[in-house]
Amino acid sequence: MPPRRWIAHLDMDAFYASVELLRYPELQGRPVVIGGGRRHQPVLLPDGTRRFATLDGYAGRGVITTATYPARDLGVFSGMGLMKAALRAPQAVLLPVDFEQYRDYSRRFKAAVAELAPVIEDRGIDEIYIDLTDQPGAQEAVAHDPHGGVRALAIDLKNNVRRATGLSCSIGVTPNKLLSKIASEFDKPDGLTLLTLDDLAGRIWPLPVRCINGLGPKAGAKLAALGITSVGELAQQPSDLLVQQFGRSYGAWLFDAAHGIDERPVVTHSEPVSMSRETTFERDLHAQRDKPALTALFTRLATQVAEDLQRKGYVGRTIGIKLRFEDFKTVTRDMSLDLPTSDAATIRQAAGLCLKRVDLGRRIRLLGVRVGALQRAPGATAPARRLHEPDTLDTLP
DNA sequence: TCTGGGGTCCTAGGACCC
DNA sequence: TCTGGGGTCCTAGGACCC
Numbered sequence: 001m002p003p004r005r006w007i008a009h010l011d012m013d014a015f016y017a018s019v020e021l022l023r024y025p026e027l028q029g030r031p032v033v034i035g036g037g038r039r040h041q042p043v044l045l046p047d048g049t050r051r052f053a054t055l056d057g058y059a060g061r062g063v064i065t066t067a068t069y070p071a072r073d074l075g076v077f078s079g080m081g082l083m084k085a086a087l088r089a090p091q092a093v094l095l096p097v098d099f100e101q102y103r104d105y106s107r108r109f110k111a112a113v114a115e116l117a118p119v120i121e122d123r124g125i126d127e128i129y130i131d132l133t134d135q136p137g138a139q140e141a142v143a144h145d146p147h148g149g150v151r152a153l154a155i156d157l158k159n160n161v162r163r164a165t166g167l168s169c170s171i172g173v174t175p176n177k178l179l180s181k182i183a184s185e186f187d188k189p190d191g192l193t194l195l196t197l198d199d200l201a202g203r204i205w206p207l208p209v210r211c212i213n214g215l216g217p218k219a220g221a222k223l224a225a226l227g228i229t230s231v232g233e234l235a236q237q238p239s240d241l242l243v244q245q246f247g248r249s250y251g252a253w254l255f256d257a258a259h260g261i262d263e264r265p266v267v268t269h270s271e272p273v274s275m276s277r278e279t280t281f282e283r284d285l286h287a288q289r290d291k292p293a294l295t296a297l298f299t300r301l302a303t304q305v306a307e308d309l310q311r312k313g314y315v316g317r318t319i320g321i322k323l324r325f326e327d328f329k330t331v332t333r334d335m336s337l338d339l340p341t342s343d344a345a346t347i348r349q350a351a352g353l354c355l356k357r358v359d360l361g362r363r364i365r366l367l368g369v370r371v372g373a374l375q376r377a378p379g380a381t382a383p384a385r386r387l388h389e390p391d392t393l394d395t396l397p
Numbered sequence: 398t399c400t401g402g403g404g405t406c407c408t409a410g411g412a413c414c415c
Numbered sequence: 416t417c418t419g420g421g422g423t424c425c426t427a428g429g430a431c432c433c
Contacts, residue, residue, distance in 0.1 A: 035401085063401055078433095083398045097401095124404090124433040216431045249407080278402060318425090328400070332427060368402085404432080412425080 002139055003196055006132040006150045007266060008117075008173045009180035010157065012109060013189035015126035016066040018167050019105050020095050024050065031071035031092040036062035036082055040094050056090035058082045061280055065097055069189065102126075105165055112164035113157055121266045127184075129177050130157070131266040147194055154192055178262035179204065181213045200260045205232030212257050219246070219254075234258040271374070272314065276322075277304040278368025284326045287360035294367065301369040302351055306344035309371060313380030315340035316371035319350035323358060324366035332370075333357045340375055347371060 012018070016034045021027055024042065026049075033055065040053035062082045074089035085092070106125045114120055119131040132138045135153055142148025154171045161169050170191035172183025179195060182204060186193040195203060204211075209231055210220045226245065228234050234242075235258035243251035256262065279301065285294055309315060320334030333354035341347065351369050 059398095061399090061401075065401080079400080081399055081401095084400090087398075127433075214431070218430060247408090273405065274403090276403065280401060320426095330428085334426065336425065366401090370403095402433105405430105406432105407430085408428090410426090412423100414422085414424105415420100 002146070003175035004133075005175050006135075006138050006173060007175065007177050007180050008130040008132055008154060008157070008171050009177065009184040010113065010128050010130060010161075010169050010171050011184045011188075012126040012161075013168045013170055014066055014068055015105075015167075016097065016102055017068045017071075017095075019102055020098075021068070022166055023101075024052075024095075026050070027052070027068075027093055029070060030068070031074055031076075031089055032068040032095060033064045033071050033076060033082075033085060033089075033092050034066045034095050034097055035064045036060060036094060036096060038096055040096055042095070052093045052095070054090060055082065055086040055092045055094050058086040058094065061282065067092075105167065108164050109161045109167065109169070112160040116156055116160055117153070119266055119268060121268060122270075129180065129266050132173065147196075151192070151194055154194070158190075158192065176260070176262035177264050177266070178213065178257055179260055182207070182211050185211070197260055201232070204260060205230060205235060207231050209234050209258075215254070215257070219250075222246075231258050271376075272312075273374060274316070274318075274370055274372035275305055275308050275312075275314070275374070276368055276370035277301045277308070278322060278366060280324070280366045281364070284363035284365045286363050294364070297367060298351065298355070298369070299348055301367065302348035303344045305369050305371050306342055306347050309342035309374075309377075313377045314374045315342045315377045316374045317341075318370075318372040319347055319354065320370040320372060321351050321354045321358075322366070322368035322370065323364055325362040326365055327362065328365075329362075330366075331358055334370070334372070336373070340373070342371075342377060 017032055020034060042050045042052050045051055060082065064076060064078055064080050064082060064085055066078055067076050071089060071092050074092065076085040076089050076092065102125055110120065110128060113128065113130060117130050117132055117135055121129040123129060132150055132153055137149040138153055140149030145151065150173055154173050158169060158171060161167065168190040170184045170188045172180040172193050174180045174183050174195045175197060183193040183195050208229060209215055209223050223234065228237065234254065239252065239255045242254045245251065246254060279297065287294065317340040318334050318336050320332055322330065322332050324330045335350055335354055337350060
């Protein structure tokens, strides 16, 4: 019995770093991390070679967004602070983030997939789900391989992505999104893993619970405290116990996930719900002493969100702010307007009212402005692309 | 030597309305 | 003095993801 659906999860391998290696092929095989600000651009020397910054002695608040595989071998990973990474891998090359370029490669790899299989769900800059169920040949068996048809399709996708971008990706193909997301990690980089529900006990149950997309650090720690560390152990728990521990909704979802059950469709179109801009300061700012700087930053953030809304053709009715204090505590305030807007001055004024509702005793490390409850702006042209591409500023594994 | 920026979804209490 | 139930909107916080 072939599975009812064939869903692929395609994940670009070390995406930002791999794009940079296309530009700087001499870094091939070396530990490289992407992150931080503009300050560490490579310098072209008179003899034509380039001089790269290394992590050694890095000072600042940045984090690693992507690390090459040789860098990961040195114990540095996405999300790690650059100063901590510098202690572990001082010799690693440090490159600044170049979103323009990553977005360009993102469009290219998605177009390459769409040429062959059009039912695509965008999951950010470097990964997608693809519904292969109705692709010609997907259900066909090939000699000695009952799933040879869908395997051949996945190989075609990988080849087309490489032809269009020069980059490798990893694909998992299974009956649903949950399992495909896990399977795409199995054989990285340049991997291809095909699983059916028959593989659940053998391939999925031995894995740690944290491999389940949607089961984060909090739920993972709570399960660990209950003595549950593997997906198999999670699958042994009665549904009642999980519901009692995690609530009706999340508990039932945990139970299904552990049993490989996931009926979510591949969603080919979505509308944005909110847009925001935020910034972490180089040093923590004081509400009174640094008032001029804070005011100017606040206005800039409001203006940037307004420009983002206008460029993409949206207006929003809920204006909000976000502050993070020196102790990393985060607060938000928002308010709803009578009419949706994308006007910078209106957003700035409403955000200012929100700010008045916050106790500004502690020093501030982050400030953000958000517009939610979005609608398409009246008279805005239809979106150019079928896929809504979120302006994801980063990708963590 | 702490921890970026941009998102989505869920929960929960209170207001307000029928 | 006491006693409803349901629905929606608003706001704040938090978990989680890329």
